[in-house]
Amino acid sequence: MTLTEDTTTLADESAPERKVPRRRLRLDQIGLYGLLTVAALSALLPLIWMISGSLQSLPELLANDSFLPAVPQWGNYITAWVDGDLGTYLRNSVVYTGSAVVGILLVSSLAGYALARLDFAGKGVFTFVILAVMIIPAPAMFLAQYKLLISLGLTNNPVGYILILITSGIPMSTLIMRSFFVSQPRDLEEAAALDGAGPLRIFWSVILPLARPGLAAVAVIQGLGAWNEYLMALALFDDNALMPIQRGLTAFTSAETPQQQILLAATTISIVPVVIFYLMAQRHIVKGIGAGAIK
Template sequence: MFPIIWLLSGSLQTAEELYSGETFFPEAPQWTNYVTGWVDGNLAVYLGNSLFYTLTSVALILAVASLAGYALARIEFSGKAFFTLLILAVMVIPAPAMFITQYKLLLSFGLTDSRLGYIFILVTAGIPMSTLIMRSFFVSLSPELEEAAAIDGASALRTFVSVILPLARPGLAAVAVIQGLQVWNEYLMALVLFDSDSLMPVQRGLMSFVSVETPQQQVLLAATAISIVPVVIFYLLAQKHIIQGLGAGGLK
């Protein structure tokens, strides 16, 4: 908790207090730092962008990864081992190494400087790891549940939606947190892809206060505190499922 306490304390200090290091807590809390961070950092726009990118990307990742993970866990098909190995191989490649290829691909489809193109990149980056996590979770579930549903006349899709997915909520929550944090913190591809400043994620607003000539560390800390609020709220709401999902993954 100390880094969080330091963040909140520094965000309420003056520049002189913060740079002198003579006191840990502010003598007179500077709430105007938060107003400056919100207004000058244009956080209303950038936070809205990040929320849209994160919610949309995570929803698509969960949909694709759950279906793909279930297929790898339950369906026998030719090339299954190769397909799994291919997913692992993709995860080894650093994301910046694919920027040029991804940019050229989006350029050919006319999706540069667009929300849709950026979401495509975020989704494709998150699917491999998420698929393997969901596969491990589905493998741990008893196949007898699916057999019972099949005897009752449920189709494969109905079984997946009504029986398997409710049991997989801890795994889905764990994937949502992992990918949500990655999408929320992504900034490099946004710099490569976007020409329009209005499409940038929240990190663009934070960079407004990083300057060698006129550093505003106290305002940067205040803006950072604002930017992490949605992530903290989501984690608190999904905490129970997250712990169950990570615990199940570790045991299996």
């Protein structure tokens, strides 16, 4: 071993070992994490109770002796699916919600981009009208919407119902997308314009791919609203075969023959598509809200 290597080895051995400082949680952080934990449990407990109740027999559910089922009654789900005809209602809701979300995203993204980037006469008035429409409660517009569908011959028609869902979700979605587009820099748009791209080309190839978080936030908000809608469907449809999933849940709410455990099983089935959709879009939702949905 050379003198240099020996000196280096002795220096390394004599050097004190560096300890990485441990990050300590401050009192305010502990309080915040505790509050978030309580909020998460408050949101999850009703869901857990619903799933647990859906696996109990009716006497066990009414007795309320135990939170967990003694013997899981998986047949409750079969009864809910067959007796409630949930397959038909579930298919209808998927079609209605999917069509409504696609229509809302298309119209609101175009309108939001126009309000954020284009200058035209009456822009302020148009924005004010959108805000005014949002103030009107949805049930207050039922009569006008129903009379319009009668004049168009779209009563008891899925197309009319989908159009109502789209028009109901456009105002808020337009403002959300406008806020998102306003928060985005203009550099890429200007570069695309210098390359000869027109407004629609810039929107489709440059802006829309960047707007995926905002689109995901709008899709979740409006998708939940369309999935849970029932009052307009009840007023519009005469045929049960056209009803959404919420109609299937009412089949187990009779006071003469209470079937709460079957209702809980049907409700659990009805939320599965929503949960799957949310899990697929969750990585974009928080980013979309923070990027412009609440600015």
